[in-house]
Amino acid sequence: METWDALRARRNVRRYADRSIAKEDLDRILEAARRTPSSMNEQPWDFVVVTDRERLRQLADIWKYASHVAYSAATVALVMPVTEPGEDRDLINYDLGQATMSIMLAAADLGIGSGHASVGDQDLARRILDLPADRECPVLVALGYPDDRPITPISRPNRRPIDDVVHKETW
Numbered sequence: 001m002e003t004w005d006a007l008r009a010r011r012n013v014r015r016y017a018d019r020s021i022a023k024e025d026l027d028r029i030l031e032a033a034r035r036t037p038s039s040m041n042e043q044p045w046d047f048v049v050v051t052d053r054e055r056l057r058q059l060a061d062i063w064k065y066a067s068h069v070a071y072s073a074a075t076v077a078l079v080m081p082v083t084e085p086g087e088d089r090d091l092i093n094y095d096l097g098q099a100t101m102s103i104m105l106a107a108a109d110l111g112i113g114s115g116h117a118s119v120g121d122q123d124l125a126r127r128i129l130d131l132p133a134d135r136e137c138p139v140l141v142a143l144g145y146p147d148d149r150p151i152t153p154i155s156r157p158n159r160r161p162i163d164d165v166v167h168k169e170t171w
Protein backbone atom coordinates (compact mmCIF):
# COMPACT_ATOMS: atom_id res chain seq x y z
CA MET A 1 0.00 0.00 0.00
CA GLU A 2 1.21 3.57 -0.62
CA THR A 3 2.17 5.47 2.53
CA TRP A 4 -0.60 8.00 1.95
CA ASP A 5 -3.16 5.22 1.58
CA ALA A 6 -1.95 3.46 4.76
CA LEU A 7 -2.21 6.74 6.68
CA ARG A 8 -5.77 7.26 5.51
CA ALA A 9 -6.77 3.61 5.97
CA ARG A 10 -5.58 3.08 9.55
CA ARG A 11 -8.43 3.05 12.03
CA ASN A 12 -9.09 1.27 15.30
CA VAL A 13 -10.20 -2.27 14.49
CA ARG A 14 -11.81 -4.07 17.44
CA ARG A 15 -13.48 -7.01 15.68
CA TYR A 16 -11.10 -9.52 14.17
CA ALA A 17 -11.49 -12.35 11.68
CA ASP A 18 -10.44 -15.82 12.85
CA ARG A 19 -7.22 -15.62 10.85
CA SER A 20 -3.65 -15.66 12.09
CA ILE A 21 -0.94 -13.23 10.98
CA ALA A 22 1.91 -14.75 8.99
CA LYS A 23 5.23 -14.78 10.86
CA GLU A 24 6.96 -12.59 8.26
CA ASP A 25 4.18 -9.99 8.52
CA LEU A 26 4.35 -9.94 12.33
CA ASP A 27 8.14 -9.67 12.08
CA ARG A 28 7.81 -6.70 9.74
CA ILE A 29 5.41 -4.95 12.14
CA LEU A 30 7.90 -5.46 14.99
CA GLU A 31 10.77 -4.25 12.81
CA ALA A 32 8.75 -1.08 12.18
CA ALA A 33 8.47 -0.67 15.96
CA ARG A 34 12.22 -1.17 16.40
CA ARG A 35 12.98 1.51 13.81
CA THR A 36 10.89 4.16 15.56
CA PRO A 37 12.76 7.38 16.40
CA SER A 38 13.16 8.25 20.08
CA SER A 39 14.52 11.12 22.13
CA MET A 40 18.37 10.92 22.08
CA ASN A 41 17.90 7.54 20.37
CA GLU A 42 17.38 6.06 23.85
CA GLN A 43 14.95 3.40 22.55
CA PRO A 44 13.33 3.09 25.97
CA TRP A 45 10.94 0.36 24.84
CA ASP A 46 10.58 -3.39 24.83
CA PHE A 47 7.86 -5.17 22.91
CA VAL A 48 6.20 -8.33 24.22
CA VAL A 49 4.30 -10.14 21.48
CA VAL A 50 1.45 -12.34 22.61
CA THR A 51 -0.30 -14.86 20.35
CA ASP A 52 -1.36 -17.47 22.89
CA ARG A 53 -5.18 -17.37 23.07
CA GLU A 54 -5.41 -17.93 26.81
CA ARG A 55 -2.86 -15.16 27.52
CA LEU A 56 -4.74 -12.82 25.14
CA ARG A 57 -7.94 -13.56 27.09
CA GLN A 58 -6.20 -12.71 30.35
CA LEU A 59 -4.84 -9.46 28.89
CA ALA A 60 -8.35 -8.39 27.94
CA ASP A 61 -9.09 -7.95 31.69
CA ILE A 62 -6.40 -5.35 32.04
CA TRP A 63 -8.76 -2.46 31.35
CA LYS A 64 -12.49 -2.04 30.80
CA TYR A 65 -11.98 -1.07 27.14
CA ALA A 66 -9.53 -3.86 26.30
CA SER A 67 -12.00 -6.66 25.52
CA HIS A 68 -11.00 -6.71 21.82
CA VAL A 69 -7.54 -7.97 22.83
CA ALA A 70 -9.05 -11.39 23.62
CA TYR A 71 -10.01 -11.91 19.97
CA SER A 72 -6.89 -10.44 18.33
CA ALA A 73 -4.53 -12.61 16.30
CA ALA A 74 -1.61 -11.06 18.16
CA THR A 75 -1.16 -8.26 20.65
CA VAL A 76 1.97 -6.22 21.19
CA ALA A 77 2.52 -4.97 24.74
CA LEU A 78 4.64 -1.82 24.77
CA VAL A 79 6.87 -1.85 27.83
CA MET A 80 8.85 1.02 29.38
CA PRO A 81 10.99 1.56 32.49
CA VAL A 82 9.09 2.63 35.59
CA THR A 83 9.87 6.35 35.68
CA GLU A 84 8.72 9.08 38.06
CA PRO A 85 6.93 12.13 36.64
CA GLY A 86 9.54 14.85 36.18
CA GLU A 87 12.19 12.38 35.12
CA ASP A 88 11.98 11.37 31.47
CA ARG A 89 8.45 10.05 31.74
CA ASP A 90 6.88 12.48 29.27
CA LEU A 91 9.58 11.84 26.66
CA ILE A 92 9.33 8.08 27.10
CA ASN A 93 5.57 8.21 26.66
CA TYR A 94 6.09 10.30 23.53
CA ASP A 95 8.55 7.72 22.21
CA LEU A 96 6.12 4.88 22.89
CA GLY A 97 3.36 6.84 21.18
CA GLN A 98 5.53 7.04 18.08
CA ALA A 99 6.26 3.30 18.29
CA THR A 100 2.51 2.67 18.52
CA MET A 101 1.95 4.60 15.31
CA SER A 102 4.82 2.77 13.55
CA ILE A 103 3.18 -0.54 14.47
CA MET A 104 -0.25 0.61 13.35
CA LEU A 105 0.94 2.00 9.99
CA ALA A 106 3.05 -1.09 9.23
CA ALA A 107 -0.03 -3.20 10.00
CA ALA A 108 -2.32 -1.05 7.84
CA ASP A 109 0.18 -1.34 4.99
CA LEU A 110 -0.34 -5.12 5.15
CA GLY A 111 -4.13 -4.87 5.38
CA ILE A 112 -3.98 -5.80 9.08
CA GLY A 113 -6.15 -3.94 11.58
CA SER A 114 -4.90 -2.63 14.91
CA GLY A 115 -6.52 -1.39 18.09
CA HIS A 116 -5.10 0.40 21.14
CA ALA A 117 -5.92 -0.73 24.64
CA SER A 118 -4.80 1.30 27.62
CA VAL A 119 -3.66 -0.61 30.71
CA GLY A 120 -5.56 0.02 33.92
CA ASP A 121 -4.05 -2.65 36.14
CA GLN A 122 -0.24 -2.60 36.05
CA ASP A 123 0.10 -5.42 38.58
CA LEU A 124 -2.06 -7.66 36.41
CA ALA A 125 -0.02 -6.71 33.30
CA ARG A 126 3.19 -7.49 35.16
CA ARG A 127 1.85 -10.89 36.25
CA ILE A 128 0.46 -11.92 32.86
CA LEU A 129 3.52 -10.78 30.91
CA ASP A 130 6.07 -11.70 33.58
CA LEU A 131 7.55 -8.19 33.49
CA PRO A 132 10.39 -7.25 35.82
CA ALA A 133 9.41 -4.98 38.73
CA ASP A 134 11.15 -2.00 37.11
CA ARG A 135 9.04 -2.16 33.96
CA GLU A 136 5.48 -1.09 33.21
CA CYS A 137 3.17 -1.48 30.24
CA PRO A 138 1.26 1.69 29.31
CA VAL A 139 -0.49 0.36 26.22
CA LEU A 140 -1.33 -2.75 24.22
CA VAL A 141 -1.76 -2.79 20.46
CA ALA A 142 -4.05 -5.58 19.31
CA LEU A 143 -3.61 -6.83 15.74
CA GLY A 144 -5.79 -8.85 13.41
CA TYR A 145 -7.52 -8.92 10.07
CA PRO A 146 -10.77 -6.95 10.36
CA ASP A 147 -14.02 -8.86 10.64
CA ASP A 148 -16.10 -5.97 9.29
CA ARG A 149 -14.67 -4.00 6.37
CA PRO A 150 -11.18 -4.13 4.87
CA ILE A 151 -8.43 -1.63 5.63
CA THR A 152 -8.96 0.90 2.83
CA PRO A 153 -8.59 4.70 2.80
CA ILE A 154 -11.34 6.54 4.72
CA SER A 155 -12.60 9.49 2.70
CA ARG A 156 -14.44 11.30 5.53
CA PRO A 157 -12.59 10.74 8.83
CA ASN A 158 -14.31 11.73 12.09
CA ARG A 159 -11.84 14.50 12.84
CA ARG A 160 -11.98 18.23 13.63
CA PRO A 161 -12.01 20.33 10.42
CA ILE A 162 -8.58 21.16 9.00
CA ASP A 163 -9.12 24.93 9.41
CA ASP A 164 -9.88 24.36 13.08
CA VAL A 165 -6.68 22.47 13.85
CA VAL A 166 -4.12 24.11 11.56
CA HIS A 167 -2.90 27.62 12.44
CA LYS A 168 -0.81 29.41 9.83
CA GLU A 169 2.24 31.37 11.06
CA THR A 170 0.72 32.16 14.48
CA TRP A 171 -2.20 30.88 16.60
Ligand SMILES: Cc1cc2nc3c(=O)[nH]c(=O)nc-3n(C[C@H](O)[C@H](O)[C@H](O)COP(=O)(O)O)c2cc1C
Pocket residue numbers: 010011012013014063065066115116117118119
Ligand atom coordinates in the same frame (compact mmCIF):
# COMPACT_ATOMS: atom_id res chain seq x y z
C1 LIG B 1 -3.44 6.83 24.15
C2 LIG B 1 -4.63 6.10 23.55
C3 LIG B 1 -5.32 5.20 24.33
C4 LIG B 1 -6.41 4.50 23.80
N1 LIG B 1 -7.03 3.55 24.58
C5 LIG B 1 -8.01 2.82 24.03
C6 LIG B 1 -8.60 1.76 24.79
O1 LIG B 1 -8.26 1.50 25.94
N2 LIG B 1 -9.58 1.02 24.20
C7 LIG B 1 -10.00 1.29 22.92
O2 LIG B 1 -10.89 0.57 22.46
N3 LIG B 1 -9.48 2.29 22.18
C8 LIG B 1 -8.49 3.06 22.71
N4 LIG B 1 -7.91 4.07 21.96
C9 LIG B 1 -8.36 4.30 20.58
C10 LIG B 1 -9.06 5.65 20.38
O3 LIG B 1 -10.33 5.61 20.98
C11 LIG B 1 -9.14 5.92 18.86
O4 LIG B 1 -7.84 6.01 18.33
C12 LIG B 1 -9.90 7.20 18.55
O5 LIG B 1 -11.25 7.08 18.93
C13 LIG B 1 -9.84 7.53 17.05
O6 LIG B 1 -10.36 6.46 16.30
P1 LIG B 1 -9.50 5.76 15.14
O7 LIG B 1 -8.24 5.23 15.76
O8 LIG B 1 -10.39 4.66 14.62
O9 LIG B 1 -9.20 6.78 14.09
C14 LIG B 1 -6.82 4.76 22.46
C15 LIG B 1 -6.11 5.68 21.69
C16 LIG B 1 -5.01 6.32 22.21
C17 LIG B 1 -4.23 7.28 21.32
